[in-house]
Amino acid sequence: AQSVTQPDIHITVSEGASLELRCNYSYGATPYLFWYVQSPGQGLQLLLKYFSGDTLVQGIKGFEAEFKRSQSSFNLRKPSVHWSDAAEYFCAVGPADSNYQLIWGAGTKLIIKP
Amino acid sequence: ETGVTQTPRHLVMGMTNKKSLKCEQHLGHNAMYWYKQSAKKPLELMFVYNFKEQTENNSVPSRFSPECPNSSHLFLHLHTLQPEDSALYLCASSQDRDGVSYTDTQYFGPGTRLTVL
Numbered sequence: 567a568q569s570v571t572q573p574d575i576h577i578t579v580s581e582g583a584s585l586e587l588r589c590n591y592s593y594g595a596t597p598y599l600f601w602y603v604q605s606p607g608q609g610l611q612l613l614l615k616y617f618s619g620d621t622l623v624q625g626i627k628g629f630e631a632e633f634k635r636s637q638s639s640f641n642l643r644k645p646s647v648h649w650s651d652a653a654e655y656f657c658a659v660g661p662a663d664s665n666y667q668l669i670w671g672a673g674t675k676l677i678i679k680p
Numbered sequence: 681e682t683g684v685t686q687t688p689r690h691l692v693m694g695m696t697n698k699k700s701l702k703c704e705q706h707l708g709h710n711a712m713y714w715y716k717q718s719a720k721k722p723l724e725l726m727f728v729y730n731f732k733e734q735t736e737n738n739s740v741p742s743r744f745s746p747e748c749p750n751s752s753h754l755f756l757h758l759h760t761l762q763p764e765d766s767a768l769y770l771c772a773s774s775q776d777r778d779g780v781s782y783t784d785t786q787y788f789g790p791g792t793r794l795t796v797l
Binding site: 570575598600607608609610611612615617656658660666667668669670671672673 | 684720721722723725728735736738770772781782783785786787788789790791
């Protein structure tokens with residue numbers, strides 16, 4: 567069955583430090599890939615998405631993600647985090663056998679240390 | 681109001697109550713969704729509407745009843761819920777260009793935190 571794994575339930579990073587959030591998927595073909603962010607008390611917001619082409623994708627708020635087919639991964643990165651980045655981050659995969667139902671990871675909560 | 685709004689933001693109800701959740705999108709979109717978000721679990725898609733027509737009911741129990749009177753409004757009617765239905769219920773909308781597709785960016789509301797006693 568297709569699945570999305572975010573291995574880290576929560577991650578703590580110092581403000582100004584770099585960040586990498588992991589996402590692995592189980593899927594035969596190259597899927598569509600997404601990262602969403604959910605700030606406290608708010609809905610999810612799309613950070614970036616990958617459909618095809620350049621495997622390094624730039625998103626909003628200074629985030630980027632890299633698709634690595636060999637590792638079935640789509641990790642999210644940011645060179646220097648800000649306190650406002652404290653939120654929960656969700657990776658999602660769009661499979662070929664459904665055109666509207668994303669498969670979601672369980673999320674990674676990012677905690678920023680001052 | 682901008683974006684996607686949801687009311688109420690918090691709701692506590694007994695198992696015998698009937699209540700409704702409301703979602704309104706101010707983005708001119710034509711597709712709307714209900715999701716259930718439980719702690720430490722992936723988002724669960726419940727219902728999808730496209731141009732007011734329900735295109736998907738993702739094996740959701742009948743105690744959840746959606747209603748989409750127009751492309752801007754979406755309701756979720758609740759009755760005889762169970763404690764395990766306690767969760768954050770998220771509404772989303774998207775501009776569907778050629779059939780509902782996850783390639784169309786979904787815009788989410790802040791959710792309704794539901795507690796069933």
